[in-house]
Amino acid sequence: MGSVLIEGGTVVTMDRGRRTLEDASVLVEDGKVAAVGRRDSVGGKRAEERIDARGMAVIPGLVDTHLHLAQSLIRGYADDLSLIGWLRERVWPMQGNFTKEDGRASARLSLLEMMKSGTTSFVGVDVVSRYGFEGIAEEVSASGMRGALAKSIMDSGSYGGERRIMHPGLIEERAESLAEAKSMAGRWNGVRDGRVKIWLAPRSLGGCSRGLYEEVAELAVGLKTGVTMHLAEVKEDVRYAKEAFGMTPVEFAEAVGLAGPHVLFAHMVWADDREIGRLAATKTNVAHNPSSNLKLASGVPRVPEMLEAGVNVGLGCDGAPCNNSYDMVREMKLAAVIQKARLLDPTAMPAQRVLEMATIGGARAMGMEKDVGSIEVGKRADLVLVDLRKPHLTPHPNVVSSIVYSAMGSDVDTVMVEGKVIVKGGSSLTLDEAAVVREASERAAGLAERSGIRAGD
Numbered sequence: 001m002g003s004v005l006i007e008g009g010t011v012v013t014m015d016r017g018r019r020t021l022e023d024a025s026v027l028v029e030d031g032k033v034a035a036v037g038r039r040d041s042v043g044g045k046r047a048e049e050r051i052d053a054r055g056m057a058v059i060p061g062l063v064d065t066h067l068h069l070a071q072s073l074i075r076g077y078a079d080d081l082s083l084i085g086w087l088r089e090r091v092w093p094m095q096g097n098f099t100k101e102d103g104r105a106s107a108r109l110s111l112l113e114m115m116k117s118g119t120t121s122f123v124g125v126d127v128v129s130r131y132g133f134e135g136i137a138e139e140v141s142a143s144g145m146r147g148a149l150a151k152s153i154m155d156s157g158s159y160g161g162e163r164r165i166m167h168p169g170l171i172e173e174r175a176e177s178l179a180e181a182k183s184m185a186g187r188w189n190g191v192r193d194g195r196v197k198i199w200l201a202p203r204s205l206g207g208c209s210r211g212l213y214e215e216v217a218e219l220a221v222g223l224k225t226g227v228t229m230h231l232a233e234v235k236e237d238v239r240y241a242k243e244a245f246g247m248t249p250v251e252f253a254e255a256v257g258l259a260g261p262h263v264l265f266a267h268m269v270w271a272d273d274r275e276i277g278r279l280a281a282t283k284t285n286v287a288h289n290p291s292s293n294l295k296l297a298s299g300v301p302r303v304p305e306m307l308e309a310g311v312n313v314g315l316g317c318d319g320a321p322c323n324n325s326y327d328m329v330r331e332m333k334l335a336a337v338i339q340k341a342r343l344l345d346p347t348a349m350p351a352q353r354v355l356e357m358a359t360i361g362g363a364r365a366m367g368m369e370k371d372v373g374s375i376e377v378g379k380r381a382d383l384v385l386v387d388l389r390k391p392h393l394t395p396h397p398n399v400v401s402s403i404v405y406s407a408m409g410s411d412v413d414t415v416m417v418e419g420k421v422i423v424k425g426g427s428s429l430t431l432d433e434a435a436v437v438r439e440a441s442e443r444a445a446g447l448a449e450r451s452g453i454r455a456g457d
């Protein structure tokens, strides 16, 4: 691998001092950041490739800590419904009719949207066997992005207190769920120099027996991998945990061994003070998904309180049916403004803290804070250039504020993962955009027809 000099941009380092450097350059050598500083102080005259970053912000690649790769084909088919109806009437019937080729097409569409809007690393959750796990891993590998794919694990088709409500096409037996997780981990965990990882995703409370959660917790330690699960997403989850186990969701998770720096809970909308204290004490991570929580009317999680208590929080886009996009830049604005309104306090969630969640916080949630999440010498070069020469970004006296409050994913010009450019001039270099979009629309129409769902319903 060669060397690239990114020259003359506003570099938002997100290093320990949270320095932003004007008229600065980043030298990338062999996939890593070799130098960062004012333009005249960074060498690299012999760099094999030069990228003119004048008029652009250079930020660390964004980390999406919770998204469903197999949901972009369902975009627009499941709007304005409550969570259970949303799952039972739309999302599950469509996902339950997926073919392996639908799984690939959906993954490609999600990956394309993510990379074009500045995401470089992600946790793709709830991969069930029928989506074609192998094919999805191949797509992530080919995209050039950094992804942890979390295998869905279950031994019941239930959700909370609702018995066997899941679509039959999505239900897996305990043994087959676990066997595929193990074989995928054996073949894919850590390949492509660590770009692809295999995680475990036990289904949310009600979807697994207590013994299975315990087995997953042990398996994660044995495989040295991450575990992620939806937890305390809706109020009903708390009621169910108390009724079924006599504990709060976090107490139950900790009791079965699901706590620690390798564990990532999505949502935690209904966390109480004690649970927040336990998450902080055990260094368990949270993925905050503001659009999803608002659109599904799940509630607004107490994110400033979590951060204050020392909980590590990352951001996530969740899925196309509940967001409806995979654009982390837009997600950042929402993460800031909803807390201000909830607490009637405009200082409750500053732009800087939001960008931390979207970069270094997300990297920590993925166990990769030593490798990515900030622009520092020695770290892997996952970088994003945001074009600031737009009406809605003019002027930009504070670049961090401008990116969080004014920017959109479509302002992303260049994306680099491990020193390799995968998006240039806003276009993907690893995916054929027209082909991906065409195939996804055709497959979505076929999928809806097989599932008995009509557009516009």
Ligand SMILES: [Zn+2]
Residues within 6 Å of the ligand: 066, 067, 068, 125, 230, 266, 318, 319
């Ligand atoms: Zn989710």
